[in-house]
Amino acid sequence: MAIKTNKAIKISQKHLLGIQDLSVNDINYILDESEAFIKLNQSKNKKIDVLRGKTQINLFFEPSTRTQSSFELAGKRLGADVMSMNMGNSAIKKGETLIDTAMTLNAMHPDIIVIRHQDSGACNLLSQKVNCVVLNAGDGRREHPTQALLDALTIRNRKKKIQGLKIAICGDILHSRVARSNIYLLTMLGAEVNIVAPSNLMPKEIEKFGVNTFTNMKKGLEDCDIVMMLRLQNERMTSSYLSSNREYYEYYGLTPDKLDHAKSDALIMHPGPMNRGIEIDTRLADDINKSVIKEQVELGVAVRMACLKIFCE
């Protein structure tokens, strides 16, 4: 299958570090390019050679299943040589700093480094020290740009537009890079964004990003087209933010009665992995009429292929 490239359009950034660096044109360009890859991924022969001869290193300092496998598959389907490194049990434990690791890898002449790191800004630091393209696969609680792009693609595919939609992002906003990237992207494309979270999980001055904030979930879901649930990030919680999971579920878990406040054709999204019975009712998560969670994963590969191709050119 041939992939056509729109040569007239160029991306404005060298690296993909965050949605906040991109323009509306950049975002639309990536989403448009992704469309072709959705079809490719559904076809029999999934492999093309646009990145043949290129080397992609996936540098993951935090455990990840879907993002890492998605990036790995994306690179392989485009014909790149992909190497995945799980840094959790590697040099970093021997005291090597991020910069040293970066310089070591840089010496091997990779074309792309995909990085996930537990510290906000780690990808920015890396991008200053290497010669190749850096794609951010999540840094601390700052940004997760490809997740926001795949979410946007999913919404666009189902609702045929993003402008004018009312979208609720619910849950652990404080610790969520997915929330931040989605807020930037969705507000840029003209959606109305409602943020729903208990005060303890609401970042300071988030309303300055141009969103509405709610501590009452039912009010926050009122007339929404999309309900985006986030994972409760217990591993990042250093002190008591919540009394218990069951109370959280009662007030902030997505249940049919809360969902009733959204539009009848509202879609449910979740970046995964899900805590069933904590932030989302398990039946809703699996409801094929409402939940597009699996579709998000599928389109994630396409979006990452588009990003790899665009930023590598």
Next chain:
Amino acid sequence: MKKQYFINASIIDPHNSINENGGLIIGEDGKIEAIGKKVNTNNLPTREKPTDLKGRYIFPGIVDMRVFVGEPGYEYKENFRTLSNAALSGGVTSVVTMPNTDPIIDNVSIVDFLKRRGRDKSKINIFPCASLTQNTDGTNMTEFGLLAKKGIIAFTDGVKTIQNTRLMSRIMNSAKDLGCLIMQHAEDYDLAKNGMINSGIIATKLGLSSIPDIAERIIIERDLTLLEKTKCRYHISQLSAGKSVDIIKERKQNVKFTCGVSINNLSLNENDIGDFRTFLKLSPPLRREEDREALVQGLKDKTIDVIVSDHKPEDEESKRLTFAQAATGASGIETLLSLSLELFHNGSVKLETIIQALTSNPAKILNINKGNLSIGNDADFCIVDINKPWIVKKENLISKSKNTSIEDKKLQGKVTNTFVKGIELFKI
């Protein structure tokens, strides 16, 4: 030493209320012999060749109340020799050193070592602090009395805060009994936990854990409440929030204490952190522009007594990390005066007030005979071209560590000569 004569200088010596054009005579013993407008060509012996300063300023040598030196333990970051050279280039002739070394300055035997090193290697006056608690772990008090007898000038846990209220109360009682000065770094640990920068839109945008301004306020209010009962010599090392200034202004009506501010918090705000600039990871953190303005106002109306450099040398390796992992602090002793002069040049604060906060006020709080140009005292002073423009360049810094918070900043005003005990130890 030959007698030295300086004429045609603008002299500011807040301690003696001198703010006039005149000259300075330094005796053969390195002490100040005469000062002021009466020192001019008309009454100098004709055989002497006085140095004509052509309107340049003479200030008392600066007393910097918050300086980190790497000795012992972190000599690769800064030692007494590099610190004193850096200090001299900025007109600083006396420093109060923090006890956060390795080992911590918390017992009598280490003080002897420190004093010996300071004496042998340093060209400036070193006034060491010891910690309030053993190993700065916030549980057991150090021997204030014995340490003071050995020459410890003040007690502080430096970068750390006494969290336990009962312990703080007991520290104040002891300090009162023994007449010791205690200095607190005001930060509630529970509120500030894992925090790196000010709470607000910048922290949310960068995805960094934050330190709310109330973390400072709660400790200040707690300590001042204790102080009402136990009137000891108490100093708050650094303020960062506008709200803290309000509280201090109000509480100063009833209870006696003093407070300081870092030149970083007076000159920069949280926006300067930009794209994760680790050199601006500071404690207390840079806050909003409104907070900075409130601090400047506090300095202007003398609610804030002292400006410090909070000089914290960190080697490149400690800063070339992600923001979360990078060390806290900035090198600043060399630029303390020049950056302070910015507040004068932009019309925010009177020159005399700035010099007072850098010289006579800290000396008074510390109860030392420094920071003044009184006749008969050691001639510790600097000569300053108050209008000379220059640019802060990392490679030109004298300190062993180059982590300046104001790289490439254009400054106006530069120290041209610095004297300690009448000896010229720095010359541009």
